[in-house]
Amino acid sequence: xxxxxxxxxxxxxxxxxxxxxxxxxxxxxxxxxxxxxxxxxxxxxxxxxxxxxxxxxxxxxxxxxxxxxxxxxxxxxxxxxxxxxxxxxxxxxxxxxxxxxxxxxxxxxxxxxxxxxxxxxxxxxxxxxxxxxxxxxxxxxxxxxxxxxxxxxxxxxxxxxxxxxxxxxxxxxxxxxxxxxxxxxxxxxxxxxxxxxxxxxxxxxxxxxxxxxxxxxxxxxxxxxxxxxxxxxxxxxxxxxxxxxxxxxxxxxxxxxxxxxxxxxxxxxxxxxxxxxxxxxxxxxxxxxxxxxxxxxxxxxxxxxxxxxxxxxxxx
Numbered sequence: 001x002x003x004x005x006x007x008x009x010x011x012x013x014x015x016x017x018x019x020x021x022x023x024x025x026x027x028x029x030x031x032x033x034x035x036x037x038x039x040x041x042x043x044x045x046x047x048x049x050x051x052x053x054x055x056x057x058x059x060x061x062x063x064x065x066x067x068x069x070x071x072x073x074x075x076x077x078x079x080x081x082x083x084x085x086x087x088x089x090x091x092x093x094x095x096x097x098x099x100x101x102x103x104x105x106x107x108x109x110x111x112x113x114x115x116x117x118x119x120x121x122x123x124x125x126x127x128x129x130x131x132x133x134x135x136x137x138x139x140x141x142x143x144x145x146x147x148x149x150x151x152x153x154x155x156x157x158x159x160x161x162x163x164x165x166x167x168x169x170x171x172x173x174x175x176x177x178x179x180x181x182x183x184x185x186x187x188x189x190x191x192x193x194x195x196x197x198x199x200x201x202x203x204x205x206x207x208x209x210x211x212x213x214x215x216x217x218x219x220x221x222x223x224x225x226x227x228x229x230x231x232x233x234x235x236x237x238x239x240x241x242x243x244x245x246x247x248x249x250x251x252x253x254x255x256x257x258x259x260x261x262x263x264x265x266x267x268x269x270x271x272x273x274x275x276x277x278x279x280x281x282x283x284x285x286x287x288x289x290x291x292x293x294x295x296x297x298x299x300x301x302x303x304x305x306x307x308x309x310x311x312x313x314x315x316x
Contacts, residue, residue: 001278003313004113006042016041017053020061029068029135031303034077038312039288041226043274045186050081069309073304075101076266080311083199086123086270091267092121096140103141105267108250110149111235112243115157122153144187145228149194152236163201172208173199175217179224199240206237245287246281247272249293251280252288260299265308273311281312291315 011019014036023030038046053061065077088109095102095109125133134153138144168278172194178189193205209217221233238246247268254261254268261316272280284292293315296308 001273001276002042003277003281004042004273004311005040005313006045009041010041010045013045013048014056016045016049017056020049020053021057024064024068026199031073032071032306034065034069035307035310038042038077038080039307046081047083068167071304072262072266072300073302073307075263076304076307077269079266079270084274085117085120085122086128087271088117089125089128089133090124091271092133092136096136101140102263103145104231105263106137106141107145107149107228107232107235108267109271110152111232112239112246115159122280136168141228142228144191144225145232145294148191148195148229148232150316151191152232155195158198159195159202160198161200163198163204165204168201168204168208171201172212173207175205175209175220176212179213181221187229190221190225190233194236201241202237206241242283244276244283247276247280248283248287248292251292255295255299262300262304265296265299267309277312281316 010016019033019037023033028247037049041049041278050061056100062078062081065081066074069077075130079087081088092109093104095105109121110118122133125131125136129136134150137149137153141149143214174189175193178186194202197205206217213220215223218234218237221230225233235246238249250264251268254264283291284290284295289293293312296306296312
């Protein structure tokens, strides 16, 4: 459930485009107007505003925003203008680029998406980047982490709630056996099960594993795997169990301690605001005893804070 508040009677796309154009006039940019408009329009409305602006004023709105805004606000607004699949493709392209990869962002985007969202992402990636996402992952990543992401991208998974209890039991026993042996068979078994099974099936496997072993499936993952491969497996499992809970924990980590991981904070707020942010906020308050809005307010400032809070909606 989305948290973005859309006015009951929104202005015309032409009026929105004109207000944005006027916000660029004079010394400095009227960032408040940009936020008031773009943070309160849905993806379709934003797309039409972009088209109307470029038709009326003859230059790209994204480029103008990039030159007028700065810092975290600029990054957040530009990310917000993308459509969902295109946005994920943009994040992945940037995360996979350069010598130092943002493998956490790559893992989060790929492993938290449903099969239908993966399909949308792959199409958007090819259209906007000019290469297959799988090819880019193959070139830039390595080891079991790469094998899992490739398998997850290339395998068609069922999205419904039904599962075969016999196969669930077989998968749980296979993983328990693989963990006892340790080594290559462990990774191979985990990759096969986690890339081929539906979310409902994985939840059932987790329950079955807990009944067979003295430790939970997540504890087994922590003991038998490491680094990016471990995080990818945990992401798949946690998103199978509860995506809002997964994101609430990720947001907490981004804002915990000294300093704020603004890249992660922006990515999660922007990508989930129109999907399940209402439930993420509920999980955050339940688990950490404070509202997500209050946490963001404490860890950010200025127009960047105003923009994120607008996407988060009412403080509840």
